[in-house]
Amino acid sequence: MGVDYYNILKVSKNASEEDVKKSYKRLAMKWHPDKNVVNTKEAEAKFKQISEAYDVLSDPQKRQIYDLYGEEGLMSGFYPPPSSKEKGFKFSPRDAEDIFEEFFGGFDVGKEKSNGGGGGGRRLKKAAAMETKLPCSLEELYKGSRRKMKISRTVLDESGKPGTVEEVLAIQIKPGWKKGTKITFPEKGNHEPGAAPGDLIFVVDEKSHPIFKRDGNDLIVHQKISLLDALTGKTLNITTLDGRDIPLTVSDIIKPGHEMVIENEGMPLSKEPGKNGNLRIKFDVKFPSRLTAEQKSDLRRVLGRTIE
Structure with missing residues (x-):
């Protein structure tokens, strides 16, 4: 029995083109290897399956052949789509990252591949870093201090929808730091769909002192x-x-x-x-x-x- 692309993509057999796109967007964001650093191998396998299912169901000709003859018929190359006069149509799965890049856009398309092959391995293009000033008194820069900063950031959920979350960051100011010193935190928000997190950077700004x-x-x-x-x-x-x-x-x-x-x-x-x-x-x-x-x-x- 062949692969059930509809089940993999979590859509019904009469799903519209828009339904297929929405489901792929949600699942691809969830299972992209770059968002699953702990269970990377499982994510790569699922990401590859999701991408293959989308490649078939989003293309009218491939979907027609699949609906009539199943995965085996699609892969065999013996069966052309009903509306075509060609003798056959052989399906070759596309690279999962190429599909993801084509869907979302804005990627750094490199040559590196993971050991898992086409199911992932290319890194997402990193979003631009966000810089914000960190005003410090001369006393803080002399003695050192610990500062807590409450920030709000935009993140994307599994369906790709943006949402706002709040986070408290602990910043250790070391004695002797100068104006312009940068403290970098990995940032997960404020990026477009498909872009990897940018960094959140605090830049020391020295306050004037009365003496x-x-x-x-x-x-x-x-x-x-x-x-x-x-x-x-x-x-x-x-x-x-x-x-x-x-x-x-x-x-x-x-x-x-x-x-x-x-x-x-x-x-x-x-x-x-x-x-x-x-x-x-x-x-x-x-x-x-x-x-x-x-x-x-x-x-x-x-x-x-x-x-x-």
């Missing part, structure tokens, strides 16, 4: 200092991004634009754990608009001359 500015692996902080303190010296406290206080003693005369460097107190080096860039303190000397008598006296003492 610190990043320069590569260095951190820059602008420290205001009065003219008197710039001349006489002072002990300052610099609070780091992780909350530590670093005492900074100013002993030399500070000129406008002077810069002090504290090594290993900048941003962490993501590729060299335990190492940091430098912390650079740039001094802004504040010149007073007027001086009190006491301040004038202090300045005379510091400068060693009379100030008018």
Whole structure:
């Protein structure tokens, strides 16, 4: 007894051309080998059967011969379709992936085949990656953090109909990451029927900080200092991004634009754990608009001359 193509495609013998197409679309999406990575061999076999059944039932001449003489008659080549004057018509099954590509379109038609032959093995063309910004504070990029992102994506069900699902992704932000760093997640949605999933990519975007500015692996902080303190010296406290206080003693005369460097107190080096860039303190000397008598006296003492 021959193969029952109607049963394989889950349609009745009086199914219309549209019924055949709808059923093939649903079953092909369900059993395509690329969507069945666990039971690939079973999927390849079913996918090949479904494709062969569609190839026959979607073609009026092949379907006529099959309805009259069955699979054996179709394969034998002895029986032409009733409406044809040809002596015979031999059916040669087409490649399952060629049929799938022809039906859905948009494929990367390669030469690779699986060990199972024509029942699958070509990879679906990958959909374009989706990129979205991931705003991060400088503190997060300094200390590292774990972020949870709730996303909505479009997926296709077994019948090829699009639907929306929600998913929560856990993103581990590593210390020292820079603006533009990409975190990639395999994505199953937002693609056309027949296209393989594209990637979902989060791109780090660094938020501005009210105190610190990043320069590569260095951190820059602008420290205001009065003219008197710039001349006489002072002990300052610099609070780091992780909350530590670093005492900074100013002993030399500070000129406008002077810069002090504290090594290993900048941003962490993501590729060299335990190492940091430098912390650079740039001094802004504040010149007073007027001086009190006491301040004038202090300045005379510091400068060693009379100030008018």
